[in-house]
Each structure stands twice: as structure tokens, then as C-alpha cells.
Amino acid sequence: MDKLKDNKKDSPTISRRNFLIGSAAAIGGTALLGSYKDASASKEFSGWPDRFGCLTDLTACVGCRSCEKACNEANNLPKPAVPFDEGSVFKEKRRPTAQAYTVVNQYKNPKDMSKPIYRKIQCNHCNEPACASACPIHAYTKTPEGAVLYDPEKCFGCRYCMIACPFYVPAYDYESAFEPKIVKCVMCHDRIKTGGIPACAEACPVSAVTFGKRNDLIKVARKKIMENPDRYIDHIYGEHEAGGTSWMYISGVPFEQLDFPVNLPKNPLIEETKGFLSAVPVVFTVWPAMFGMVYAALRHREEIEKNSRHKKEEDRHE
Amino acid sequence: MKRSAILIILTIICIFFTASLYAEITNSNLFFKLDSISDKYEPVKFNHSKHISIAGNCGICHHQHGNSSTLPCRDCHSVSPSTFRNSVVNGFMSCKNCHGVFNPNMPGMPGLKAAYHRTCFQCHRGMGNVGIDPKGCTQMCHAKKEQRVSMKTRK
Numbered sequence: 001m002d003k004l005k006d007n008k009k010d011s012p013t014i015s016r017r018n019f020l021i022g023s024a025a026a027i028g029g030t031a032l033l034g035s036y037k038d039a040s041a042s043k044e045f046s047g048w049p050d051r052f053g054c055l056t057d058l059t060a061c062v063g064c065r066s067c068e069k070a071c072n073e074a075n076n077l078p079k080p081a082v083p084f085d086e087g088s089v090f091k092e093k094r095r096p097t098a099q100a101y102t103v104v105n106q107y108k109n110p111k112d113m114s115k116p117i118y119r120k121i122q123c124n125h126c127n128e129p130a131c132a133s134a135c136p137i138h139a140y141t142k143t144p145e146g147a148v149l150y151d152p153e154k155c156f157g158c159r160y161c162m163i164a165c166p167f168y169v170p171a172y173d174y175e176s177a178f179e180p181k182i183v184k185c186v187m188c189h190d191r192i193k194t195g196g197i198p199a200c201a202e203a204c205p206v207s208a209v210t211f212g213k214r215n216d217l218i219k220v221a222r223k224k225i226m227e228n229p230d231r232y233i234d235h236i237y238g239e240h241e242a243g244g245t246s247w248m249y250i251s252g253v254p255f256e257q258l259d260f261p262v263n264l265p266k267n268p269l270i271e272e273t274k275g276f277l278s279a280v281p282v283v284f285t286v287w288p289a290m291f292g293m294v295y296a297a298l299r300h301r302e303e304i305e306k307n308s309r310h311k312k313e314e315d316r317h318e
Numbered sequence: 319m320k321r322s323a324i325l326i327i328l329t330i331i332c333i334f335f336t337a338s339l340y341a342e343i344t345n346s347n348l349f350f351k352l353d354s355i356s357d358k359y360e361p362v363k364f365n366h367s368k369h370i371s372i373a374g375n376c377g378i379c380h381h382q383h384g385n386s387s388t389l390p391c392r393d394c395h396s397v398s399p400s401t402f403r404n405s406v407v408n409g410f411m412s413c414k415n416c417h418g419v420f421n422p423n424m425p426g427m428p429g430l431k432a433a434y435h436r437t438c439f440q441c442h443r444g445m446g447n448v449g450i451d452p453k454g455c456t457q458m459c460h461a462k463k464e465q466r467v468s469m470k471t472r473k
């Protein structure tokens with residue numbers, strides 16, 4: 001975090017207008033020069049070999065929210081209105097926000113009604129991040145350590161990444177309307193680079209979030225599933241979804257019951273968004289119209305969510 | 319005939335041995351103070367004897383790994399009558415010898431904190447609010463530091 005702040009001081013201030021013009025030119029250039037050859041080369045790249053990841057064991061999580069608290073402290077986020085030892089937040093399904101990079105939601109456990117299932121949500125740090133390929137100014141990078149990072153200095157708030165992310169992760173910081181930026185979990189990149197482990201994984205009392213090399217974690221997950229066939233379903237979520245993610249999950253109930261998107265292709269979404277990227281110059285010629293559509297799409301999605309949330313609440317009341 | 323006599327004698331020795339070991343551990347009315355996070359919480363006073371009488375079997379907590387890929391007893395406790403008792407009663411082997419600080423290079427081995435909590439939750443999850451509601455943590459085991467202080471000042 002400190003580093004980010006330092007960067008802020010050093011970098012020259014660019015007006016948003018100039019910046020847009022500059023990046024438009026840059027993108028036009030890369031899109032013209034960058035041919036499909038590059039795109040197919042990236043298809044064969046199977047990822048940094050020693051990259052890290054996390055494995056969330058959804059059968060172990062007890063919903064203590066220690067991870068939320070640890071993340072808040074590690075990222076110097078504002079204190080929440082409701083304290084972290086409050087269970088009433090589970091009444092509704094939450095999503096990561098600019099003030100909380102990770103949230104834990106509660107679900108009914110069909111196997112044992114007295115013990116709910118808890119699902120921790122944060123960025124899954126995709127092997128081939130769709131957010132990164134949708135970003136017109138390349139504000140995102142996939143680091144060799146596995147974390148997908150974004151550069152808040154570059155971000156100008158177009159919110160394409162929000163739409164591209166299959167897990168609805170990047171959140172928009174509405175607080176600073178004049179310096180718009182996207183925010184999300186960074187897998188505690190500063191910590192893992194210096195040999196530490198993510199704050200949330202460290203705080204978890206039951207190691208429901210286990211940090212390690214992605215390859216090792218897949219082995220751990222396989223072993224757990226093999227040795228406890230009654231406890232787990234035979235699926236490691238994130239091993240292949242959307243081309244594979246660094247953050248993976250094992251569960252006792254089918255993932256769709258916990259609101260995981262399950263209709264994702266096995267191939268990275270990047271293959272589809274690549275076409276989108278090369279269409280960017282066109283975007284600039286019809287920029288206002290496109291922006292309007294994005295905005296409308298976002299509003300639409302928020303509307304749908306609001307409605308479904310209301311519906312769920314109504315259902316509960318009945 | 320001779321072989322079965324030997325077997326019977328061995329069984330009797332075993333029963334005596336286990337019984338005396340069990341008596342020795344239960345009688346010592348052992349309390350453990352678990353205070354690794356005592357900066358945030360009051361130390362947990364863990365009543366070992368009480369847990370033995372409730373669980374009735376060391377294996378419920380200590381060797382619940384329960385599958386072939388974890389260590390068999392003899393890798394930690396030398397299985398000969400003269401030393402086994404010592405190694406168990408005097409705690410020559412403690413949990414943290416294996417479950418130390420979590421090491422990301424061995425993600426299959428839970429750290430001490432996780433190993434403890436997972437063991438406790440086997441029975442305690444669902445007792446009151448433990449493991450159901452975030453407040454449960456402070457209800458049974460981890461009294462918050464301020465809570466204790468305020469209770470004292472109230473007296």
C-alpha cells in the first residue's frame with residue numbers, strides 16, 4: 001500500500017482528457033500492430049510455473065469473519081459501520097466492494113441444517129484474467145507470483161473489467177468521483193513477494209484458506225477429496241473454470257448451490273475478449289454511445305440484483 | 319494351546335498397561351494454558367482431564383488424522399512399555415513439533431492454530447454459537463481482554 005502511495009507522489013499528474021487521447025492512440029497502435037499471432041501465442045502459455053494460489057475449503061469455514069477483519073487491516077481500509085464480530089451481516093448476500101476486498105456469505109447446509117456453509121469471496125486471480133484483457137489501457141497485470149494486480153494510476157474508470165470479470169469482482173470506488181478507480185483483492189502481493197502469506201489466510205483459525213503453490217494446492221485438494229469422499233464433492237472449482245484460477249475451492253455441496261457461476265467455459269475467457277480488444281479503435285469512434293451502453297448494462301445488472309435480493313428477502317419473510 | 323496362552327497373557331498385560339496409563343493421565347487433573355494470541359484474548363484454560371473423561375479415548379483428539387497418509391502412533395511415541403508411558407504423559411512429543419508455524423511450502427500440513435481449532439470444532443461447532451456466529455468465538459473459549467477487565471472492575 002505504501003508503495004502505491006509513493007508511486008502516486010512520483011508520477012506526474014496527467015489531465016484525464018490528455019490521458020484518454022494518449023491511451024486512445026496507444027491502443028489504436030497496439031491493436032493494429034498486435035496481430036492474431038500474439039493472441040494464439042498466449043493461448044499456449046500455461047502460466048508461470050511456480051505461481052501461488054489459495055485453496056478455500058468450504059467445509060471447514062466457520063464464518064468467523066477473521067479474514068474480513070485481517071484484510072481490512074492489511075489494506076488500511078476504512079472501519080466498517082458494522083463490526084466484524086457481527087453475524088447479522090449474513091442476512092443478505094454481499095459482494096466485494098471498494099471498502100471490503102473480501103466478504104463472507106452464509107448459505108443453508110442441506111446436509112446439516114444446524115451448521116451453515118460459509119463462502120468467502122474475493123478476486124480469484126485467474127490464470128488468464130478476463131479483466132486484464134478487457135482493460136483498454138492495460139492497467140492490469142498477471143504477476144509471476146499469481147496475483148492479478150491493477151494500477152490505480154492508470155485506471156480511468158471505464159469499468160470494462162467489471163463487466164468482463166466472470167466472478168463480478170472488481171468494485172468501483174464511487175466515493176472519489178473525480179479520481180475514479182477500480183479496486184479489488186491483490187492477493188496481498190507485497191506480503192507474498194517477501195515470503196509472507198496473505199493476511200486473510202494467516203488470520204483464518206481453521207486454515208479454511210490455505211496458501212501455497214497452485215500446483216501443490218491441487219494435490220492437497222485431490223488428496224482431501226480422495227480420502228473423504230463423503231465430505232467433499234469430486235470437483236476442484238477453479239482448476240479449470242475460465243481457464244483456471246489461482247484461488248480454488250473444494251466443497252461438500254454442488255457449487256451452484258453456493259452461487260458459484262458454473263456455466264463457465266474451460267478455455268480462458270481471454271480468447272473471447274481478444275476479439276473485443278481489437279475492436280477498441282471502433283469503440284473510440286463511437287465512444288459516447290458505447291459508454292452509454294456500458295452504463296445502461298451496469299444499471300441493468302444492479303437493477304436485476306436489487307430485484308433478486310428483494311425477492312430473496314421476501315421469500316425469507318414468507 | 320501354548321500360543322493361545324501367550325496371547326491371553328499378552329492381552330491381559332496390555333489391558334493393565336492401558337488402564338494404568340489412563341488413570342495416570344486422568345488423575346493428574348491437567349490444565350493447559352493456551353496463550354499464543356494472548357495479546358488479543360485471555361489465554362484459554364484447557365482442562366485436559368475433563369476432556370479425557372468426556373472423549374474417553376486419546377484417539378478422538380490426538381490421532382484423528384484417521385488415514386494412512388498421516389503418521390502412525392509409533393512415529394511419535396516409541397511403542398515399548400517402558401518409554402511409551404513417558405512419551406505420552408510427559409509430552410515429549412507435542413502437537414507443535416509437527417504443526418508449527420504454517421509453511422506455504424507444505425500446504426498439506428495445518429499450522430498449530432488450525433490444527434487446534436479443527437480438532438475443537440469436531441465437537442464444539444454448533445455448541446451455543448461456536449462456529450455458527452462470529453460472536454461464538456468469545457462465548458466459550460476466547461474471552462476478549464477488555465471483557466475480562468470490565469468484569470473485574472464491576473466487582
Ligand code: SF4
Nearest residue numbers: 123124126129131165
Ligand atoms: S476474478 Fe475477475 S478480477 Fe479477478 S483476475 Fe479473474 S477476471 Fe480479473
Ligand code: SF4
Nearest residue numbers: 071185187188198200
Ligand atoms: S489476499 Fe489479501 S487483499 Fe485478498 S482478500 Fe485476502 S487479505 Fe484481502
Ligand code: SF4
Nearest residue numbers: 061062064065067204
Ligand atoms: S477466517 Fe477462515 S473460517 Fe473465518 S470466515 Fe474467513 S475463511 Fe471462514
